[in-house]
Amino acid sequence: MAKQRRPFVCGNWKLNHLREDTEQLTTALAAHVSNLTHVDVAIAPVATHLWIAQQARTNSALKLAAQNVSEFDSGAHTGEFSIAHIREMGCDFAIVGHSERRAHDADTNERVGAKVTACLKGGITPIACVGETLSDRESRKTFDVVGAQLRAILRACMPNSDVVIAYEPVWAIGTGKVATPDQAQEVHAYIRKLMRELIGTDFSPRTRILYGGSVKATNAAELMQQSDIDGFLVGGASLKIDDFLPIMQAAGGI
Numbered sequence: 001m002a003k004q005r006r007p008f009v010c011g012n013w014k015l016n017h018l019r020e021d022t023e024q025l026t027t028a029l030a031a032h033v034s035n036l037t038h039v040d041v042a043i044a045p046v047a048t049h050l051w052i053a054q055q056a057r058t059n060s061a062l063k064l065a066a067q068n069v070s071e072f073d074s075g076a077h078t079g080e081f082s083i084a085h086i087r088e089m090g091c092d093f094a095i096v097g098h099s100e101r102r103a104h105d106a107d108t109n110e111r112v113g114a115k116v117t118a119c120l121k122g123g124i125t126p127i128a129c130v131g132e133t134l135s136d137r138e139s140r141k142t143f144d145v146v147g148a149q150l151r152a153i154l155r156a157c158m159p160n161s162d163v164v165i166a167y168e169p170v171w172a173i174g175t176g177k178v179a180t181p182d183q184a185q186e187v188h189a190y191i192r193k194l195m196r197e198l199i200g201t202d203f204s205p206r207t208r209i210l211y212g213g214s215v216k217a218t219n220a221a222e223l224m225q226q227s228d229i230d231g232f233l234v235g236g237a238s239l240k241i242d243d244f245l246p247i248m249q250a251a252g253g254i
């Protein structure tokens with residue numbers, strides 16, 4: 001049965017690409033994305049280079065995402081940038097609660113919830129990340145950990161909220177160890193069930209759940225066949241067009 005959700009792929013460039021590469025990759029991607037009618041595509045360059053990407057994209061079918069955003073509107077928060085700032089830079093999306101920020105930048109469940117609230121209030125669609133560590137998985141705490149992260153995100157949501165959830169098992173990020181399609185689907189199904197229980201039967205079937213963690217051209221199509229996987233949050237393989245394009249095509253069923 002065809003999925004009712006439109007596939008979505010977001011490239012998370014992390015701390016990579018200076019000006020020239022940002023311009024070249026953005027321009028090249030924008031040209032391809034205008035021909036891909038069955039998938040939504042966004043890129044998340046380094047925050048300082050969102051301006052460059054905004055100018056380099058030749059059409060707005062290629063969406064822009066921030067890799068993070070402050071939960072505050074303004075004030076004494078050195079080094080931060082707000083929803084209003086990323087909107088001025090052309091963003092429609094913001095990644096919040098990425099595991100690297102949860103581990104190193106004090107993104108607690110509570111703070112991630114506050115960031116989701118700020119996004120929704122300011123008209124930015126959050127791509128809210130959840131995922132367990134290897135030790136969580138080995139001690140059979142995957143559902144407890146992902147459940148607690150998701151509850152904090154969903155507390156900020158209403159039935160009509162526009163959010164994207166990204167399931168990224170920490171042990172699969174940048175390691176080359178991808179979750180099997182069954183492992184990923186099991187957690188995606190759990191996320192969808194919890195969304196239905198907590199927010200309702202309108203929200204759950206229309207909200208996209210992305211998988212992230214060592215996604216490549218060689219595993220994307222198989223993951224995409226799972227009933228609750230609606231696309232990907234891609235790190236390493238989003239940095240070169242030859243790696244990223246086949247993932248976008250696989251998500252779009254090409």
Ligand code: PGA
Pocket residue numbers: 012168172173174175176212213214215233234235236237
């Ligand atoms: P990866 O990163 O694709 O390099 O594993 C994914 C992510 O961290 O979003």
